[in-house]
Amino acid sequence: MRLKPRAFEYVRAASLQDVFAVLDSHGDEAKVLAGGQSLVPALNLRLAAPEVVVDVNAVEDLHGIALAGDSLRIGAMSRYSEVAASELVARHAPLIARAIPFIAHPAIRNRGTFGGSLCNADPASELPACALALQAVFNLSSSAGARAVAAEDFFVGTYATALEPNEVLVSVDIPLAGDGAVTFFDEVVRRRGDYAMAGLAACAGWSGGILSNLRLAFFAVSDMPYLAKGVMAQAEGKAADSLDPETVCAALDTDFAPQEDLTTSGAAKLHLMKVLTRRALAAFAGAEG
Numbered sequence: 416m417r418l419k420p421r422a423f424e425y426v427r428a429a430s431l432q433d434v435f436a437v438l439d440s441h442g443d444e445a446k447v448l449a450g451g452q453s454l455v456p457a458l459n460l461r462l463a464a465p466e467v468v469v470d471v472n473a474v475e476d477l478h479g480i481a482l483a484g485d486s487l488r489i490g491a492m493s494r495y496s497e498v499a500a501s502e503l504v505a506r507h508a509p510l511i512a513r514a515i516p517f518i519a520h521p522a523i524r525n526r527g528t529f530g531g532s533l534c535n536a537d538p539a540s541e542l543p544a545c546a547l548a549l550q551a552v553f554n555l556s557s558s559a560g561a562r563a564v565a566a567e568d569f570f571v572g573t574y575a576t577a578l579e580p581n582e583v584l585v586s587v588d589i590p591l592a593g594d595g596a597v598t599f600f601d602e603v604v605r606r607r608g609d610y611a612m613a614g615l616a617a618c619a620g621w622s623g624g625i626l627s628n629l630r631l632a633f634f635a636v637s638d639m640p641y642l643a644k645g646v647m648a649q650a651e652g653k654a655a656d657s658l659d660p661e662t663v664c665a666a667l668d669t670d671f672a673p674q675e676d677l678t679t680s681g682a683a684k685l686h687l688m689k690v691l692t693r694r695a696l697a698a699f700a701g702a703e704g
């Protein structure tokens with residue numbers, strides 16, 4: 416097995432304009448380098464063999480975590496460890512704060528980035544499901560201008576996103592968690608730090624004793640994060656004492672057939688999805704009490 420990348424040109428961009436210049440001239444033959452925790456192994460294994468790698472670590476516009484109107488804006492180059500330590504994230508996007516400790520190990524979380532995870536779009540990754548649950552908006556940019564893409568439109572398949580070859584993800588906007596917001600994150604793994612066999616990122620709000628705006632996004636069960644709309648409809652608008660987990664879980668049987676992977680059958684994943692759904696509903700009911 417080869418463990419050396421094909422020769423490539425390395426460009427360290429100082430600005431977004433530098434990045435656009437490389438992407439415009441090389442198209443599909445250029446790759447953006449963020450934390451390198453997925454790209455570098457892919458280069459070494461020659462799963463990716465671009466002509467040019469453009470390093471965006473020094474691009475100031477991709478850094479920072481700040482409030483932006485009624486959203487929290489997380490720069491694409493924010494390291495996982497930085498996001499996990501952010502008081503703004505803990506207060507306004509607690510689902511993200513809950514999810515990050517489940518990603519890999521500390522050494523990887525010190526290098527890997529928020530935006531890199533989303534652009535990599537691994538169906539077993541934690542953050543794409545969080546973005547889907549939270550109705551995040553992705554701010555993309557190219558030499559042609561900027562556009563905003565909803566999380567539901569950003570993920571289009573395994574390792575596939577709505578990013579055009581000449582675009583970069585600059586930041587992600589997450590609506591601020593309101594009063595009464597509750598969040599749940601859990602996954603089932605063989606060993607701590609591994610990719611999940613199945614996982615769930617969920618959020619909702621309690622208002623006047625009624626559960627509303629429930630969003631359940633599963634990961635590691637399909638070619639992209641899966642928003643369980645049937646399950647959500649079963650639980651929406653219920654009081655805590657009328658939330659029946661079995662009725663809610665039954666919606667999964669009719670709505671969705673998980674895809675098996677190398678280690679876990681579709682039937683086992685469906686079972687785990689129900690286990691996670693019951694845990695989420697119990698956590699939400701407990702939070703209301």
Ligand SMILES: Cc1cc2nc3c(=O)[nH]c(=O)nc-3n(C[C@H](O)[C@H](O)[C@H](O)COP(=O)(O)OP(=O)(O)OC[C@H]3O[C@@H](n4cnc5c(N)ncnc54)[C@H](O)[C@@H]3O)c2cc1C
Pocket residue numbers: 446447448449450451452453454455456471491492517518519520523526527528529530531532534535537539540541542578582583584585608609610611
């Ligand atoms: C041992 C190990 C275990 C891991 N376990 C997990 C895990 O449990 N869960 C998990 O989610 N991940 C896991 N990962 C992957 C890790 O989270 C990566 O950090 C992440 O997938 C990619 O982030 P990165 O910043 O390293 O991106 P990079 O590796 O630099 O880039 C990844 C891809 O995204 C593109 N890209 C990056 N940033 C941008 C941008 N701003 N605009 C456009 N394109 C961009 C790159 O071109 C590349 O195609 C693991 C990795 C390792 C090595």
